[in-house]
Amino acid sequence: MADRPPFTSRPSIEDAESEMAPLHPASTHDLEVTESQGQLIDATGHARIYKRRFFGLFQLVLLNIIISWDWLTFSAVSSTAAQFFQVSESAINWLSTGFLFAFVAVTPCTIWALHRGPKTSIVISALLLFAGNWIRYAGTRVGRFGVVIFGQIIIGFAQPFVLAAPTRYSDLWFTGKGRVSATAIASLANPLGGALGQLIGPLWVTKPEDVPDMVLYTAIISCVACLPSFFIPSKPPTAPSVNGDNEKLTVSESIQSLKRNKPFFLILTAFGVYVGFFNAVSSLINQIFEPYGFSETEAGIAGALLIVVGLVASAVVSPLVDRTKQYLLTIKLLVPLIAIGYLLLIFVPETRTVIGPYVVCALLGAASFSLLPCALEYLVEITYPASPEVSSTICWAGGQLLGAIFIIIMDALKGGVSGEPEATMKRALIFQAVVSWLAVPCVFALNLLDKSSIGLRRHGAETTTEEHG
Structure with missing residues (x-):
C-alpha cells in the first residue's frame, strides 16, 4: 500500500x-x-x-432552463413577431429550426469540452449565451431580422455544451445511487425552460412594438443566470467511486469503441426518433389542434400538460431506477407507451373536446420524460469505459437533428386530407406514428445480443473494485 x-x-x-x-x-x-x-x-x-456537487448541478439546471427559454422566445408570439420584423410566420419558425441545426454543427467541440470537464463546457455555454442574447437584442432594436437569426444561432451553439453535460457531470460528482436522478434533474430542466418561454412571452408582448422589450428582458435574465458558471468547482477532490474517472477512454478511443457497439446504435435510433418527435410536437402543438377549433389557450394547456406531467412522472421513476438499476426493463415499458401516445394523437384532434388531447399529451409527457434520463444513463452503462460525454452528445445531436428534419417534413405534410380542415396535420401525425412504431423493435432487439454487451458495465466495474478495495 x-x-x-x-x-x-x-x-x-x-x-x-x-x-x-x-x-x-x-x-x-x-x-x-x-x-x-x-x-x-x-x-x-x-x-x-x-x-458542493449541488452548486454545479444547480448551475447546469439554470443554464438548461435559460437556453430552452431563449430557443422558444418567439414561438408563442410568432404572429406578432412576424408583424414586427415584417416577415412570414414560416421565417419566424426557422428561428427554432435553425437553433436545432446549430446543435449538430458544434457536436465535435462539445465532446472535446466535456472531455476536459463539465466546467469547461458550462463556461463556454455561458459565454455563447451572453454574446448571442445581446446580438439578438441589437438586431431586434434596429429591426434587422438577419442579425436576430445570427444571434439565435449563437445561442443554439451554446445548447449542446449544457444539454449533453448531465451524464458527464453526474458521472464525475455522483455515485451510482444518485446518477439517474441527477441526470434527470439537469436534463429535464430544458423542457421546463421551454414552457416558461411559451408562458411568459405572451405576457410581455401584446403588440409588435413590445418585441424589443421582450428580447431585452430575456437577455438580462440570461446574463444574470450565466454569472455563477465561472465560480463552480471543476471537479471533486476525490472521485465519487473507488473506480473513479481514471479508466475512461480518450475521445478517439471512445468513438472507436462506439463504432463496434451494437447496443449503442439500437438505443441511439430509438432515442433520436423519440427526442426528435418530442421537439416537433412541442414546436407544432398549436398547429396540430387549432384547425379543429381549439384555442391557443387550450393548445397551450395541452403543451403544459406534456411538460408538467412529464416532470412529475420522471421525479417518481428516476429514483426508482437509481435504486433498482432496471434500466432496460424501464426502457422496454416506456417505449411502447410513447408509440401508443403518438398513435392516439392522430385521432384526438378531430374529437374537438379537450379531454382527449389533454390525456394523450399527459401520457406522452410522462413516458417521454421518464425515458430520457433512464436511456442516457443506460447508454453510459453499456458503452463503459467510453467517456459518457461522447455517447450522450452523439445521441442528443441525433435527436436535435431529427427534430429539425421532422418539423420540416411535418410542416410540408399539412392539409391534403379530404373531409378534414384545410390546415389539418393528420398526414403529419400519421407519419409521426408510423416512424415511432418502426423505432419500437430497436429496444426489444437488445435481447438478441450477447448479455454481456447489454449489461451494466460501469456499475459492475465499480462494484467489483469496491469489493476488492
Missing part, C-alpha cells in the same frame, strides 16, 4: 458526505488516502461525495 500523505493534504472532511452509514466520530482515523488513486475512502473501501 502507498505511504499515507500528511493529514493536511486530505480533502475537507466536513465538506464530504457519505451515502454509506456515518463514520465513527473519530473519522480521521477511519479514512484512507491512496496516492495511486487519489481518493478519500473509509475503512470499507467506499469513496466519498461532496455537498
Whole structure:
C-alpha cells in the first residue's frame, strides 16, 4: 500500500458526505488516502461525495432552463413577431429550426469540452449565451431580422455544451445511487425552460412594438443566470467511486469503441426518433389542434400538460431506477407507451373536446420524460469505459437533428386530407406514428445480443473494485 500523505493534504472532511452509514466520530482515523488513486475512502473501501456537487448541478439546471427559454422566445408570439420584423410566420419558425441545426454543427467541440470537464463546457455555454442574447437584442432594436437569426444561432451553439453535460457531470460528482436522478434533474430542466418561454412571452408582448422589450428582458435574465458558471468547482477532490474517472477512454478511443457497439446504435435510433418527435410536437402543438377549433389557450394547456406531467412522472421513476438499476426493463415499458401516445394523437384532434388531447399529451409527457434520463444513463452503462460525454452528445445531436428534419417534413405534410380542415396535420401525425412504431423493435432487439454487451458495465466495474478495495 502507498505511504499515507500528511493529514493536511486530505480533502475537507466536513465538506464530504457519505451515502454509506456515518463514520465513527473519530473519522480521521477511519479514512484512507491512496496516492495511486487519489481518493478519500473509509475503512470499507467506499469513496466519498461532496455537498458542493449541488452548486454545479444547480448551475447546469439554470443554464438548461435559460437556453430552452431563449430557443422558444418567439414561438408563442410568432404572429406578432412576424408583424414586427415584417416577415412570414414560416421565417419566424426557422428561428427554432435553425437553433436545432446549430446543435449538430458544434457536436465535435462539445465532446472535446466535456472531455476536459463539465466546467469547461458550462463556461463556454455561458459565454455563447451572453454574446448571442445581446446580438439578438441589437438586431431586434434596429429591426434587422438577419442579425436576430445570427444571434439565435449563437445561442443554439451554446445548447449542446449544457444539454449533453448531465451524464458527464453526474458521472464525475455522483455515485451510482444518485446518477439517474441527477441526470434527470439537469436534463429535464430544458423542457421546463421551454414552457416558461411559451408562458411568459405572451405576457410581455401584446403588440409588435413590445418585441424589443421582450428580447431585452430575456437577455438580462440570461446574463444574470450565466454569472455563477465561472465560480463552480471543476471537479471533486476525490472521485465519487473507488473506480473513479481514471479508466475512461480518450475521445478517439471512445468513438472507436462506439463504432463496434451494437447496443449503442439500437438505443441511439430509438432515442433520436423519440427526442426528435418530442421537439416537433412541442414546436407544432398549436398547429396540430387549432384547425379543429381549439384555442391557443387550450393548445397551450395541452403543451403544459406534456411538460408538467412529464416532470412529475420522471421525479417518481428516476429514483426508482437509481435504486433498482432496471434500466432496460424501464426502457422496454416506456417505449411502447410513447408509440401508443403518438398513435392516439392522430385521432384526438378531430374529437374537438379537450379531454382527449389533454390525456394523450399527459401520457406522452410522462413516458417521454421518464425515458430520457433512464436511456442516457443506460447508454453510459453499456458503452463503459467510453467517456459518457461522447455517447450522450452523439445521441442528443441525433435527436436535435431529427427534430429539425421532422418539423420540416411535418410542416410540408399539412392539409391534403379530404373531409378534414384545410390546415389539418393528420398526414403529419400519421407519419409521426408510423416512424415511432418502426423505432419500437430497436429496444426489444437488445435481447438478441450477447448479455454481456447489454449489461451494466460501469456499475459492475465499480462494484467489483469496491469489493476488492
